[in-house]
Amino acid sequence: MNFQNILVSSENGLATIIINRPKKLNALNKETIGELHAAFEALENNKNIKTIILTGSEEKAFVAGADISEFAHFSVAEGGNLARLGQEILFDFIENLSTPVIAAINGFALGGGLELAMSCHFRIASDNAKMGLPEVSLGVIPGYGGTQRLPQLIGKGKAMEIIMTAGMISADEAKEYGLVNHVTNQQELLPLAKKLASRIKRNSSIAISAAIRAINANYKDGVNGFDIEIEEFGECFGTEDFKEGTSAFLEKRKPNFK
Known part of the structure; x- marks a missing residue:
């Protein structure tokens, strides 16, 4: 599989997808969302793949958000369609995969980036990671499932606070709230993800x-x-x-x- 914005590799039943737009802090644009869908669909249909790890390139960001320049001038109808298609093509699609997906959050996971991580089956994070849903500071709300999945994961009250303040939380806070399962240093993040994947892979x-x-x-x-x-x-x-x-x-x- 050849892509412009992501890197896909596999070994011994474990696939790794790296979002590779470091100059844009791995921000999600339409093309990247389409590539991620294609990659996940191909891996889901490959019966040799038992687990998938999703992470971002380099050490600054998992995904720092959506590419705002693509939708800053959208109409009401276009905005609704953007959220609907994004959820169908990628976020709901990942959540309902039969192949387990681990998000390895290696830096900023903001807006659509945190929504992407939350669509995975569970999450681990590096100790430098920062997470948040800052959409209300732009005059909009999370549109890729953030208002639904965040309360499911951490409870209504804390989700309300995070969304309404548009602030960021640390990796340790995310673990305390139940948003991520484990926190480790940057160097050990992928090894930990692979260790968890290996444990999953042993089972049916x-x-x-x-x-x-x-x-x-x-x-x-x-x-x-x-x-x-x-x-x-x-x-x-x-x-x-x-x-x-x-x-x-x-x-x-x-x-x-x-």
């Missing part, structure tokens, strides 16, 4: 995909997450992974999932 991909669907169901309007869990749990019993996992447990050996 089929079961992990089912768990993602069941967890996400709890946050969808009109969907009973408990019912989805029951359904997905039952479906697991018909898989080769279930047979292998339970046999390995009873035989006191490590499972070999296909």
Whole structure:
């Protein structure tokens, strides 16, 4: 896969996507969003890929926001369409992938950058990372899922404060609030992401995909997450992974999932 704004590599079932616009602090523009969609779609369809890490190039930014120059003169209709298409093409798309995605936040994750990180299945951060949703300082609100995912992750009150003050929080604060799972130094960020990915990779991909669907169901309007869990749990019993996992447990050996 050849792209202009991202770098994609894979090894031993682990894929890494690097957003590579360092002069723009890896800001999201229309082209980058399209490339990210294409990359995630290709990796999702590659059955050899078990986990994906998403990060930014260099040490200043994961993604410092959206490219404001692209939409500063949009109309009401164009603004609504921008948010709708972005959510469909990338942010909702990542959240609903069956392949686990870890965001490795290596610097500024602001606006659309934090929204991108929040669409991943979980997040880790370097100790120099700064996160925030500063959109109200521009006379607009987060449009790529920020008003929905941030309260889901850290609670309504704290999300209200972060969005309304348009301020930034540190990596340690993000960990305290439950926005990121781990904080480490810049040099250890990708090794930690790979270590977590390796632990995920040892388990059943089929079961992990089912768990993602069941967890996400709890946050969808009109969907009973408990019912989805029951359904997905039952479906697991018909898989080769279930047979292998339970046999390995009873035989006191490590499972070999296909």
